[in-house]
Amino acid sequence: MHLMRSLRARLLAVLMATVLLAWAIWLACQYVQTTHLQSDQNDRMVRGVAEHILLSLPDDIDTIRPQGHLQLPPDATLLPETKFDKIVFQVWVLDRRESVVASTGAPATPLRADFAVGHADAQVDGRPWRTYAVTDATGQVQVQAGVTHAHLHAELWRWIGASLKTALLVLAALAAALWLVVGWSLRPVTRLRGAIAERHALDLAPLPVAELPDEIRPLVDSFNQLLGRLDKAVHAERAFLAEAAHELRTPLAALLTQTQVALHSPDPQAALERLRDGIERLGRLAQQLLDSARIDADRRREEHGPLELAEIVALVVREFEATAARRHQTIGVTADAALGVAGNIDDLGILVRNLVDNAVRYAGSGGRIEVACRGDSGSGTVVLEVRDDGPGVPAEERERVFERFFRGSNGNGERGSGIGLSLVARIARSHGATVRTGTGIGGRGFAVEVIFPGLVE
Amino acid sequence: MLGDAVAAALALDGWQVDRANDAAAARGALVDHAYTAVLLDLGLPQGSGLDVLTALRARYDTTPVLIVTARDQLSDRIRGLDAGADDYLVKPFPFDELCARLRAVLRRSQGRVAPILRHGEIVLDPARRAVTRAGAPVRLSVHEYRTLLALMESRGRVVGRDHLEDRVYGGSGTIESNTIAVYVHQLRRKLGEQLIVTVHGYGYRLAGDA
Numbered sequence: 001m002h003l004m005r006s007l008r009a010r011l012l013a014v015l016m017a018t019v020l021l022a023w024a025i026w027l028a029c030q031y032v033q034t035t036h037l038q039s040d041q042n043d044r045m046v047r048g049v050a051e052h053i054l055l056s057l058p059d060d061i062d063t064i065r066p067q068g069h070l071q072l073p074p075d076a077t078l079l080p081e082t083k084f085d086k087i088v089f090q091v092w093v094l095d096r097r098e099s100v101v102a103s104t105g106a107p108a109t110p111l112r113a114d115f116a117v118g119h120a121d122a123q124v125d126g127r128p129w130r131t132y133a134v135t136d137a138t139g140q141v142q143v144q145a146g147v148t149h150a151h152l153h154a155e156l157w158r159w160i161g162a163s164l165k166t167a168l169l170v171l172a173a174l175a176a177a178l179w180l181v182v183g184w185s186l187r188p189v190t191r192l193r194g195a196i197a198e199r200h201a202l203d204l205a206p207l208p209v210a211e212l213p214d215e216i217r218p219l220v221d222s223f224n225q226l227l228g229r230l231d232k233a234v235h236a237e238r239a240f241l242a243e244a245a246h247e248l249r250t251p252l253a254a255l256l257t258q259t260q261v262a263l264h265s266p267d268p269q270a271a272l273e274r275l276r277d278g279i280e281r282l283g284r285l286a287q288q289l290l291d292s293a294r295i296d297a298d299r300r301r302e303e304h305g306p307l308e309l310a311e312i313v314a315l316v317v318r319e320f321e322a323t324a325a326r327r328h329q330t331i332g333v334t335a336d337a338a339l340g341v342a343g344n345i346d347d348l349g350i351l352v353r354n355l356v357d358n359a360v361r362y363a364g365s366g367g368r369i370e371v372a373c374r375g376d377s378g379s380g381t382v383v384l385e386v387r388d389d390g391p392g393v394p395a396e397e398r399e400r401v402f403e404r405f406f407r408g409s410n411g412n413g414e415r416g417s418g419i420g421l422s423l424v425a426r427i428a429r430s431h432g433a434t435v436r437t438g439t440g441i442g443g444r445g446f447a448v449e450v451i452f453p454g455l456v457e
Numbered sequence: 458m459l460g461d462a463v464a465a466a467l468a469l470d471g472w473q474v475d476r477a478n479d480a481a482a483a484r485g486a487l488v489d490h491a492y493t494a495v496l497l498d499l500g501l502p503q504g505s506g507l508d509v510l511t512a513l514r515a516r517y518d519t520t521p522v523l524i525v526t527a528r529d530q531l532s533d534r535i536r537g538l539d540a541g542a543d544d545y546l547v548k549p550f551p552f553d554e555l556c557a558r559l560r561a562v563l564r565r566s567q568g569r570v571a572p573i574l575r576h577g578e579i580v581l582d583p584a585r586r587a588v589t590r591a592g593a594p595v596r597l598s599v600h601e602y603r604t605l606l607a608l609m610e611s612r613g614r615v616v617g618r619d620h621l622e623d624r625v626y627g628g629s630g631t632i633e634s635n636t637i638a639v640y641v642h643q644l645r646r647k648l649g650e651q652l653i654v655t656v657h658g659y660g661y662r663l664a665g666d667a
Contacts (some may be wrong), residue, residue, distance in 0.1 A: 276551070283549045287529065294530075310639045311598050315534060317634070318626055319547075322554040325631045333634030337642035349531025 006183045012175055019174065020403070023167045027160065034156065039130075041118055042152060047132040049087050050145035054134050057101075062093045062140045064100050089145040094135070109173070111144040184369055188212045192220065204231035227433050243393055247417060251282045284357070288419040291350045304342045304431070306455055309373045309382055310335035312345065316352040317371060320360050328366045335373040338383045340455040343431045351427040354420040355386040355448055361416065363388035368441060380454035387440040387447040398437040424448070459548065463496065463525075466552050480504025487513055492520055496555075499526040499537070507540050508623050514541040517584045521566040523558060525550075538599040541586055545625065551626055561627035574609040576663055581609050581649055582612065588648075595647050604640040608663050617660040637661075 072078070086108035090099045094115065099108075107124050111131040122129045124146075131146035133394035188211045195207060206224040209217055249335040255278045317333055324331050339347070352371075359369040372385045392407050393401060400406050402425035405418035428435045428450050475490065476587065477483035479502040487495070487509070495513075499506035504599045510522055522538045529547040536547045543562040546555060574581040578591040586602060588595045607616055607624035616624075621637050641653050641661055654664045 043521070160506045286533070292530075308598065308639075308643070310636055312531065314600055314626075314634065314636045314639075315531060317632060321631050322551070322557055325557075326553075329631065331609060333632060333636055335634070335636050335639050338641045338646070344534050345535070346530040349534075 007186065008179060012178055013180055015178060016171065016175065019167075019171055023171075026439055027163060030163075031160070038152065038156070042130060042147060043132070045286055046130060046145045047089055047119070047134075049089060050132045050134045050143045053089050053091065053145070054136060054141070054143040057091060057141065061091065061100060062095075066100050067096075080444070086151040087145055087147045089143055092142045092144065094140060102168050111146040113375055115142055116387045117142070130153070143219075144292055150214050175202065185213055189216060202234060204228075204234065208266045226388075240292070240404065243287075247285060247405075248282070251285065255282070285417045285419070286415055286425065288354070291354075291423055292419060295347055295350065295423065295430070302342055306340045307343055307345055307348060309338070309339040309341050309348075309384060309452075312348050313352055313371055313373055313384070316349055317356055319353070324360055324369070325395050327360070327364075329360060330368050330395065331360075332368065332370045333372075334370070336375050338358055339373050339375050340381050341431070341452040342455055343452070350386070351424050351450065354424050354448075355384075358416070358448075359388040359390075359446070363390040367445075370441060375454070382452045382454055384452070385447060387445060389441040389445040392439070392440060392444055392446045401437065402435065419446075424450070463552075463555070466555075470556055478502065480506070480509055484512060485507050486575075487518070487520070488516075491504050494559060494566075495520055495522045496559075497522050497524050497542070499524060499528055499533075507537065509538075510540050511540060514533045514586070517572075518584070519566065521554075521562045523562050524553070536583050537601060539586065541584075558627075565624060565627045570585075574606075576609055576612075576652075579605075579609075579652065581605060590648050597647065598640075598643070600636070601647075604637060605648075606643055608661060611662070613663050613665070614657045615662040616661055621660060 003204050020298045086233060088103045088111075090106050091101040092099055092102075092110060099110070109124060111122055111124055111129060112120060112133045114121070115133065115135075117133050119130070122131050128149040129146040130152070131144060133142055133144045135142045151290065169421050189242060192212070204227045206227055207220055209220050209224070213218055255275060258271050258275040258278060262268040262275060265271055313333060313335060317331055320331065356369065356371060363369055365374050370385075372383075372387075374383050374385075375381075376383060397406075397408050401408060401421045403418075404422040406415055406422075407418045425435055431452060433450050433452045435448040436451065438449065439445065440447045450457065460476060460478075464476055467474050475486060475492070479488045481503060483497070483501065483506075486492075488576065492532055497506045497510060497600070501509070506526070507522065511643050513520065514580070521543045522541065523656075524538070524542045524545045525548065527548045528546070534545045535548075543566060544558050572583075574583070580589045581587075583606065588597055589604065603625040604621060607621055618637060622634070625637065625640070626632070641655070645653055653661050655661055
């Protein structure tokens with residue numbers, strides 16, 4: 001699994017980055033402010049030291065010759081260094097340019113080589129210093145005090161270090177808390193995953209939605225709706241399969257009987273012909289079952305291409321030539337040119353085949369079937385019409401003919417499977433087409449119109 | 458099993474039948490013999506029947522081919538016809554129908570020529586079933602192609618509507634249709650409005666000598 005696809009990792013990364021950025025900005029602000037503040041403070045400190053020392057000097061200090069320093073008793077220990085220890089001073093007698101008193105650690109050369117008074121940055125012994133010089137009222141003695149920049153910076157860095165440590169600690173605590181909260185929030189999802197994994201192949205019961213976070217619940221709800229639809233579809237398919245198997249039994253039984261008759265009859269001709277008809281019917285049923293499975297399997301709208309309806313009709317109608325000739329029927333095809341429809345060519349082939357097949361089957365011997373493709377320039381639709389002059393379908397049954405396994409009362413000696421027109425209806429629906437029924441040729445027979453939306457150019 | 462039954466029935470009908478049991482045998486037999494017609498199953502062992510057909514047509518062999526297959530989808534049928542089959546029959550079929558189709562295919566193929574046909578900037582290659590206009594390939598449906606082929610083979614003479622119907626469909630007269638007009642319309646749209654001239658009340662011809 002890619003790390004960034006984990007919700008937890010993403011949340012952590014974003015949160016950490018945000019916290020770090022915020023901390024860095026805060027630190028930068030603090031740094032700028034503190035440097036200003038500190039330099040001010042430091043200046044005052046250095047100046048204070050210089051002035052105090054000047055005021056505590058005896059007034060004959062300019063006459064003293066430095067000859068050595070006092071020492072601490074041998075058993076005394078020095079106080080550990082504080083930040084004040086870093087401030088050093090020198091006392092100069094101005095006319096001799098001689099340092100008479102100096103703190104330990106002070107450089108031998110003057111902190112202010114020009115002996116000017118006031119604050120200044122100076123370079124002494126190759127190191128940068130912040131200094132302050134003050135001269136007494138007589139102009140004889142000058143006290144110079146100073147502190148190195150390095151010392152000031154060390155102070156600042158110590159402070160930054162401490163702040164960083166605190167920030168990291170807070171960050172770690174946040175990360176741990178987040179990790180736990182995300183894990184805890186996602187526990188219902190993990191349980192859900194487990195529940196799905198343990199399911200049987202066709203267990204389509206809805207998934208439990210209790211305790212799910214509000215963000216995930218809509219997803220599971222939609223999924224449950226899908227499961228519901230799937231469950232209905234699976235049930236419908238099972239029912240269809242059962243019925244189809246049942247449908248196969250009847251013609252098979254008839255075939256067996258006809259075979260038996262043919263074997264024992266002195267004139268088997270009639271029985272053999274009925275046997276052949278029975279086999280043809282069975283073949284047709286197999287075809288329709290196959291078609292039914294196919295249009296379920298690949299109902300993909302996006303694969304619909306522009307197709308020439310007249311071409312499909314011409315190809316399909318030719319398949320019925322021999323059947324129609326045997327029944328002394330004629331099929332008339334009239335087509336307008338350039339009738340484009342968007343569709344799946346195999347589905348449309350099934351649709352046209354079933355319409356023509358029905359017409360040929362029910363028109364009866366010597367009947368006429370008319371197939372027409374025409375464009376309606378007003379509505380931009382493309383109409384496919386198949387009419388016959390057979391006995392037709394009673395008006396009260398016309399809407400039901402599209403139901404699966406529905407068989408009309410007016411069979412004209414034919415016994416259909418009740419599948420063909422249901423296929424037509426399903427394919428029409430998947431192509432956004434509407435189906436209308438009516439009366440066929442010359443006030444009799446049956447007519448089906450399929451109205452396709454025209455191609456959007 | 459179907460092969461045996463069909464061979465037996467054809468023999469009863471007076472045909473002399475050679476059977477090839479796989480794609481390689483079919484290719485070999487088609488090279489060695491000049492058959493009157495070929496029944497081709499698409500699901501051959503060791504190879505596709507369509508490839509056998511394509512190879513046959515690539516040799517400019519115009520032997521009529523009738524595809525006999527269990528593949529019943531319309532797109533399969535169009536693929537077969539596009540590959541150069543003369544007709545396409547889906548299993549199961551009554552034997553009468555096979556015989557009728559076979560006869561129709563034979564009738565249509567008589568006098569057929571294989572060389573490349575030219576008319577002005579239109580070039581039709583029967584072997585590859587390819588049509589170009591000024592060198593650019595033009596996609597034609599099966600029926601459009603057959604209409605154009607019939608018109609080009611007649612080299613500017615008028616072709617009657619009935620004859621065109623027969624050349625395009627090879628029908629038995631059970632089906633009356635005006636679909637030839639649709640194909641002519643499409644051909645004019647794809648190849649130029651001036652290409653085909655309507656001879657009112659009779660049929661069509663190609664325009665001028667161009």
